Amino acid sequence: MLYRAHVLVEVSSNSVPLGALQIKELFSAEIKRRGLSQEVQVLETGSLGSEIPSPFVVIYPDNVIYAPVHPQDVPRIVEEHLLKGRVVEELRFKTPSSGGVGELVSTFPLQKERRVVLRNSGFIDPNNIEDYIARDGYQALAKVLSSMKPLDVIEEVKASGLLGRGGAGFPTGLKWEFTYKAPGEEKFVVCNADEGEPGTFKDRLILEGDPHSIIEAMTIAGYAVGASKGYIYVRAEYPQSIAHLEKAINQAREYGLLGKDILGSGFSFDIKIRKGAGAYVCGEETALLNSIEGGRGEPRIKPPYPPQKGLWGKPTVINNVETLANIPPIILNGAKWFKNIGTPTCPGTKVFTLTGNIVNAGLIEVPMGITLRELIFEIGGGIPGGRGLKLVQTGGPSGGTMTPELLDVPMAFDTLPKYNSALGSGALTVIDDSHCIVDVVKSFAEFFLHESCGKCTPCRIGNKRIVEILENIERGKGTRESLVLLKALGENMKATAFCGLGQAAPNPLLRCLQVFEEEFAAHVEGKTCPVGVCKLEKKMVYAK
Numbered sequence: 001m002l003y004r005a006h007v008l009v010e011v012s013s014n015s016v017p018l019g020a021l022q023i024k025e026l027f028s029a030e031i032k033r034r035g036l037s038q039e040v041q042v043l044e045t046g047s048l049g050s051e052i053p054s055p056f057v058v059i060y061p062d063n064v065i066y067a068p069v070h071p072q073d074v075p076r077i078v079e080e081h082l083l084k085g086r087v088v089e090e091l092r093f094k095t096p097s098s099g100g101v102g103e104l105v106s107t108f109p110l111q112k113e114r115r116v117v118l119r120n121s122g123f124i125d126p127n128n129i130e131d132y133i134a135r136d137g138y139q140a141l142a143k144v145l146s147s148m149k150p151l152d153v154i155e156e157v158k159a160s161g162l163l164g165r166g167g168a169g170f171p172t173g174l175k176w177e178f179t180y181k182a183p184g185e186e187k188f189v190v191c192n193a194d195e196g197e198p199g200t201f202k203d204r205l206i207l208e209g210d211p212h213s214i215i216e217a218m219t220i221a222g223y224a225v226g227a228s229k230g231y232i233y234v235r236a237e238y239p240q241s242i243a244h245l246e247k248a249i250n251q252a253r254e255y256g257l258l259g260k261d262i263l264g265s266g267f268s269f270d271i272k273i274r275k276g277a278g279a280y281v282c283g284e285e286t287a288l289l290n291s292i293e294g295g296r297g298e299p300r301i302k303p304p305y306p307p308q309k310g311l312w313g314k315p316t317v318i319n320n321v322e323t324l325a326n327i328p329p330i331i332l333n334g335a336k337w338f339k340n341i342g343t344p345t346c347p348g349t350k351v352f353t354l355t356g357n358i359v360n361a362g363l364i365e366v367p368m369g370i371t372l373r374e375l376i377f378e379i380g381g382g383i384p385g386g387r388g389l390k391l392v393q394t395g396g397p398s399g400g401t402m403t404p405e406l407l408d409v410p411m412a413f414d415t416l417p418k419y420n421s422a423l424g425s426g427a428l429t430v431i432d433d434s435h436c437i438v439d440v441v442k443s444f445a446e447f448f449l450h451e452s453c454g455k456c457t458p459c460r461i462g463n464k465r466i467v468e469i470l471e472n473i474e475r476g477k478g479t480r481e482s483l484v485l486l487k488a489l490g491e492n493m494k495a496t497a498f499c500g501l502g503q504a505a506p507n508p509l510l511r512c513l514q515v516f517e518e519e520f521a522a523h524v525e526g527k528t529c530p531v532g533v534c535k536l537e538k539k540m541v542y543a544k
Helices: 020-033 071-083 129-134 139-147 150-160 172-181 202-209 211-225 239-254 285-292 321-325 327-333 335-339 372-379 437-451 457-474 480-496 500-504 507-515 517-524
Strands: 005-010 040-045 057-060 064-066 188-193 229-235 270-276 316-320 349-356 362-367 389-394 400-402 427-432
Touching: 005 020, 020 040, 020 071, 057 071, 064 071, 129 211, 129 239, 139 211, 139 327, 150 172, 150 211, 150 327, 150 335, 172 211, 172 316, 188 202, 188 211, 188 285, 188 321, 202 211, 202 239, 202 321, 202 349, 211 229, 211 239, 211 270, 211 316, 211 321, 211 327, 229 239, 229 285, 239 270, 270 285, 285 316, 316 321, 321 327, 327 335, 349 372, 362 372, 372 389, 372 427, 389 437, 389 507, 400 507, 437 457, 437 507, 437 517, 457 480, 457 500, 457 517, 480 500, 480 507, 480 517, 507 517
Parallel strands: 005 040, 188 229, 188 316, 229 270, 349 427
Antiparallel strands: 005 057, 057 064, 349 362, 389 400, 389 427
C-alpha cells in the first residue's frame, strides 16, 4: 500500500523511558480517529544521536522534525500537519546552537557529520527488513556471493584500511586473513556488542537503529573467512537491542538472507545471540569467548590469538559492532571510496559519544582526523555556564587524558598515542574546572576496582590500594610518599597485569599525576583542595 505520509517515532532505549511507545500509540489512534489510516503510516525508527531531544518524530516526505514530543502535542500535529498540511512551527525542532529549523538530510543540524555507520539510524524502521533493503541493504552480500571469492573480499577490506573500532585499532582485513588462513574445518564469526565502557552507547544505538547492517556484515565476514556460524555477544541489560536483533535475524532467515544456501549461492551461515551478564572484562575478546562457552568471564593468555584458536578452540574472527557496520558500504562503494574519508593512515569515520560537562551530549559520526576543539565547541556546543575545560577523558576510563593545550590534535588511532592518549571506543567525557582531580581519578579507580575480574593480583589488589590512597589524600592524610607510591603502583600494574584491561586501568591516574602535579601537591603538602571539593580533615590545634 502507498501512503502519502509517514510518521517515524523514535523508539530507542533513550526514548522509551520518556514515553516514546505511548506517543506512537497516540499517533496511531489519532490518525485512525481522523480517518487517515489509509493515507498515513506510523513507524518506529532509531536514535539520530546528539542535539535532537528524545522522543522525536519525523514526518516524511515533508522532512520535518518535532522534538521533544509530548503526549498532548500529538492531536495538534495530526490535525494541523497531517490533516490540514500546516507545519506546527512552535513544536518544530530548532537547533540549540543556531536556533534554525532542524530538518534531516539537507539542513541537518550537525553539518560536520559524515554518516557511514549511522547511515540508516533514524531514517528506517529497524523492525522492517524492506526498509533496509530499500536503502541498498543486503546488496553488498549479494555482490560478494555472486561475484567475489573469499580472498577478494578480504583484499577489499584490507585495501580500505579499516581499523577495528572497539578500541585497539587493529586492521580488520588482517584479522580476517589470519582467520581465513588458520587450519580448521569449523570457524566462527563473533560480534562483540558488550560495550561496557562508561560513557559509551554507540553500539547499542547502532543495533537498535540498524540491526540488519550487522547481520549482513557478519554474513559477509563468514563467507570471507570460511565460517558457517556467528554469535552476537550483547549485554542482557540492552533489551531493545536484543529485541531488534531477534526480529532482524528471523526476517533475514525468512528472506533467504541467512541460513542455508543463502541467495542460492550454496553458502550457508546463521547467527545466534548470546546475552552477557554485564561484566566489563567481557569486552576483552578472550573473556568474551569464555563467557559464550558458558565459563567464567576471565581473559585467556595470548598467544594463541582468536584467529588461530578462539571459540571452542576453533579459528574465530571477533569484530566490534561499529567495525562491522562499515563493511557493507565498503563492499558496495569500494576501498578507494572509504580511504577518501578521514586521514590517510586512519580512514573512515568515527562515532563519538559526547558526555559530561557539555551542552549537546549524545552521538556524532564524523571523519577521522577531526579535532577535539571541533567536537567540543562546535558540535558539542561548548561547556555549560561558560566554565573552563579541565580535561577530556578519551576512550572511557581506560583510554587517555587530554588537556586544553591538546584541543587541536587530530582525533585518530595513530595520532593520540603521541600525546600519551588513546582514541579507544570513542567515548569523550568532558570535565570542567569545577572538578577536583583527586576526586576525578578516584572515580575512575573505583570503577576498575568494581569491575576487576580478580584473576590477577596486580589488577585485583592494585586497584584497591589505589582507591585507598586516594581516599586518604581526599581526607588530608596524604603525603609526598603517597604520590610516589601511586605512581609505582600504576607503573607496576601496567607492566604486570594479565590482560589489557588491567594494564590500562592506571592510565588516567598516571597521566593526571603528571599533568596536574600542582593540584596533587596542594592536597598532600598544603592540605587544601584548590577546587574546594575534598573534605580535608584539618589537624586539631590545642592550647597549651
